[in-house]
Amino acid sequence: MARAGLTTERLVRAGAELADEVGFDQVTVSALARRFDVKVASLYSHLKNSQDLRTRIALLALEELADRAADALAGRAGRDALIAFADVYRDYAREHPGRYAAARLRLDxxxxxxxAGGRHAQMTRAILRGYDLTEPDQTHAVRLLGSVFHGYVGLELAGGFSHSAPDPQETWEWILDRLDATLRDWPPA
Amino acid sequence: MARAGLTTERLVRAGAELADEVGFDQVTVSALARRFDVKVASLYSHLKNSQDLRTRIALLALEELADRAADALAGRAGRDALIAFADVYRDYAREHPGRYAAARLRLDxxxxxxxAGGRHAQMTRAILRGYDLTEPDQTHAVRLLGSVFHGYVGLELAGGFSHSAPDPQETWEWILDRLDATLRDWPPA
DNA sequence: GTTATTTGCCTAATGTGATTAGGTAAGTAT
DNA sequence: ATACTTACCTAATCACATTAGGCAAATAAC
Incomplete structure (x- = not known):
């Protein structure tokens, strides 16, 4: 019988697509085998186990996210950089909900x-260079940005803002505007 | 053989404890049966299925959280109310990580x-009455609070702030201070 | 207080996913 | 053409979820 041409690379990529289609927690070795029309056991030559698959998808998502963020930050500073960076997270989560969920996986x-976690942290600090924050305020600000981005995106993705006015896009812009003002207005009046 | 005295109530309560001990996603009908020293099938007289169990734990957690929040808000307004409310979420998540994860479950x-979702929304609006916000700003603010609380707590719980200075408690206070200032300083300068 | 009824927990069976051991044939090297 | 490597397979084991149908314990009827 003809070989399917499995590789770890292809499996992880297909797993990421599967995650976006059916949800990250529905990504299973069996479902992946079905997608390639091979038997489940065949995947174990390319993946250590189910956890390995999930971790690899998470790493892929983190890389993609970091690449997009780096692109968005190029040539931008201050408020522009903040908004572009934030939009990368939100857009990625809406385009790739499964991958985004994977990126939130707790890694060993x-x-x-x-x-790419380090790159994310570096980029967040780079944005804050556009504001006049010194330690420990800068670290507080890094954590604030992370909280707001992940918090908002998580709620929006979970459907928390559906069926209610005003439009989530408006809220998103409002929040980023307030965030920018908070960081710019330093030390607080 | 003696009966175990199972009820939906007791099962859900034990399930919540199990969630706090081993994580919400490790809460399984089988594990619960083991804990009561009965056979798995016996639980199906009291629970529709596994999803039903998880949903009931989520509802329990949301109720507990709302009760605590209502207590904390009694007799407080403005900044005090904001901080007390926020602390309820954070403390609950740290005391009951499994229940907190359950509360974040997407419900049908x-x-x-x-x-108790409605109570949570009502209380958030009640806090904002201490600030001079009108629609649609008030709704934006409701969403901002939700994002920051859930975002921060999620990151802290996931270990995002471990092993790094400054102390997460400091950051938490810093963030709440900035949040209060943002809402108080309205319309923005 | 015995009989009848409900019902709580059980046994048994089926289906799905995870994982490992060991086989066979397709591709590669000699 | 032969030997070797390796990609995918069969088969087996284990855990969790779920349903059907049975028996005995609690409860109600008389």
């Missing part, structure tokens, strides 16, 4: 170290 | 309608 220390 | 419309 080794995986976390090998992930 | 019927369950959502029967949940």
């Amino acid at each position: 220390p080794e995986a976390a170290a090998a992930s | 419309p019927e369950a959502a309608a029967a949940s």
